[in-house]
Amino acid sequence: MRVHFIAIGGSAMHNLAIALHKKGFTVTGSDDVLFEPSVSRLAKHGILPEANGWYPEKITADIDAIILGMHARVDNPELLKAQQLGLKIYSYPEYIYEQSKNKTRVVIGGSHGKTTITSMILHVLKAVGRDFDYLVGAQLAGFDTMVKITNEAPIIVIEGDEYLSSPIDRRPKFHLYKASIAVLSGIAWDHINVFPTFENYTEQFSLFLDTIIPGGAVVYSETDEVLKTTVINNKADIKKVPYHLPAFEIDRGVTNILYNGNKYPLLVFGEHNLLNIEAARLMCQELGIAAADFYQYITTFKGAARRLEVLADTETGNIYKDFAHSPSKLTATINAVKTQFPDRKLIAVIELHTFSSLNKSFLNEYAGTLDIADEATVFIDEHTFQQKNIEPYPVGILKSAFANNNMQVFNQPGALLAYLENIDLNNTNLLLMSSGNFGGINLNELTDKLTKKAEHI
Structure with missing residues (x-):
């Protein structure tokens, strides 16, 4: 079988490409932007595209299946060529x-x-x-x-x-x-x-x-x-x-x-x-x-990546990273940490990153989600508004939506980092929640700094 992936760099897409390659299929693919770990993993198996971009000349009549990723657009030149040739086009779930x-x-x-x-x-x-x-x-x-x-x-x-x-x-x-x-x-x-x-x-x-x-x-x-x-x-x-x-x-x-x-x-x-x-x-x-x-x-299950992942575990406080971003996930994750450690202060930090979470008509779904935290912070990277073509809104709208006037709000990674670096882990848990990356903040370096500070208290 010969299969070609349009937008091979996606998380599910590049993993499916590797799985089919291991199965003995002839696998090719294209993408206009490729990031780690996709690049290294595709290269390891010899199926990394030679160059980024879309190349309709790759689409030939002898291809058995085209697998189309969500990252591609409906006017993608490789997709248009595949449709012109009448090739079988699948989504990856298909x-x-x-x-x-x-x-x-x-x-x-x-x-x-x-x-x-x-x-x-x-x-x-x-x-x-x-x-x-x-x-x-x-x-x-x-x-x-x-x-x-x-x-x-x-x-x-x-x-x-x-x-x-x-x-x-x-x-x-x-x-x-x-x-x-x-x-x-x-x-x-x-x-x-x-x-x-x-x-x-x-x-x-x-x-x-x-x-x-x-x-x-x-x-x-x-x-x-x-x-x-x-x-x-x-x-x-x-x-x-x-x-x-x-x-x-x-x-x-x-x-x-x-x-x-x-x-x-x-x-x-x-x-x-x-x-x-x-x-x-x-x-x-x-x-x-x-x-x-x-x-x-x-009893030996340690959890999935970024699901209450332990970045630091000290005698007096822990640091967790979690994928929580929707209201229900936020509530469940905060409740879990507070219930497990009822006597510790809980500092909860949430980055709003997805289209839904940033949409003003959806924001009210977050009402009360941060209430159990002893200290709550909301972060929206100002560049995320630009990337998603969403008009920024004032802090007052956020505090009203969360129904929490005591929470802090940051829109620049540098200001958020300065706040985080001053946290004291003495009898305190820090919970960092996002489906993004907090504006590129290195959480490992932050963890190292906070734990070293805790050791000297």
């Missing part, structure tokens, strides 16, 4: 389905927790020695790539994003996988540039249930009332398996799951992670793994 038609397709969907639940399932499947393929949205410890596609594995575990599939396919990605078994973690309005109303967004999850194969199953959080109503009211011919919080205790900063008289100490914490664990357990149960075995193996 192609994942093409490569997994004969497998049990486990699809993890929901507005939050997808990457973590997927990672937990992969961690346990690997521990019990099962053969499986996968697609996950983060680089995981112990896994070389974010995508694995083989002929042999009977199962594929897929993180099912609800965002659009490609520039020419406006269907949500998770609709295209035709799940055999699915998880839905919750529904919290997101991607408002695509789904302008909450009702429109919620509808995508009901439509997803209709894509599950007849006789399949969905594992869903009954703690989310919107999701619960959506699942119960759906008429699809599928088994519906609800989950909720397991029995647990927090002992000296460690969360233990309580099951059948045994304690299972975890390396992760927070009620959102306990719910994620139950979703993963029930999915693994559907795949034939007993609860006691699951709980034993999950």
Whole structure:
């Protein structure tokens, strides 16, 4: 098979390219901008484009499949050439389905927790020695790539994003996988540039249930009332398996799951992670793994990258980095840290970076999300407004939207860094939340500085 990737540098795209290359396919690709780690990883496998840019002459009639990434535009010259030649054009979720038609397709969907639940399932499947393929949205410890596609594995575990599939396919990605078994973690309005109303967004999850194969199953959080109503009211011919919080205790900063008289100490914490664990357990149960075995193996799960990732762990205070950016994720992450360390001061810093989070009509969704933090800061890099062509708004609008007049607001990385460098970690946790990069601030250097200062107090 010969496949060509238009916009090969994307996170999922370059991982799929590597997976197909490992499978023996002839893989080529193009992109106008390539960043690390895509560059090094593509180069390692000999499939890095020779030069950046779009080259329609690469598109020839002997190509079996074109895989089109979201970064490409509808007027992309390579896409236009492929359409002119009548080549088969796939979005990457379409192609994942093409490569997994004969497998049990486990699809993890929901507005939050997808990457973590997927990672937990992969961690346990690997521990019990099962053969499986996968697609996950983060680089995981112990896994070389974010995508694995083989002929042999009977199962594929897929993180099912609800965002659009490609520039020419406006269907949500998770609709295209035709799940055999699915998880839905919750529904919290997101991607408002695509789904302008909450009702429109919620509808995508009901439509997803209709894509599950007849006789399949969905594992869903009954703690989310919107999701619960959506699942119960759906008429699809599928088994519906609800989950909720397991029995647990927090002992000296460690969360233990309580099951059948045994304690299972975890390396992760927070009620959102306990719910994620139950979703993963029930999915693994559907795949034939007993609860006691699951709980034993999950005790060694360290978490997915940028999900309450520990940058520093000192005797008096910790520093965490988290991907949280939507209101529901923000609330869950802040609650988790405060509940785990109730006697420590919590300083929460959130960067608004996505289109939805910066949209003035969406800002009010953040009301009250920072209230549990002892000290709250919101950062918007002034360049982000320019990049997304959004008109900046005054500090007063932000404080009103968050319903928090005490929070600090920064719009320049230098000013934010100066504030962060003065934090005292004595009996204090610092929580840094963003899907961006805080204007390029080096968090490792910041962590080193704060921990050295703490050692001398």
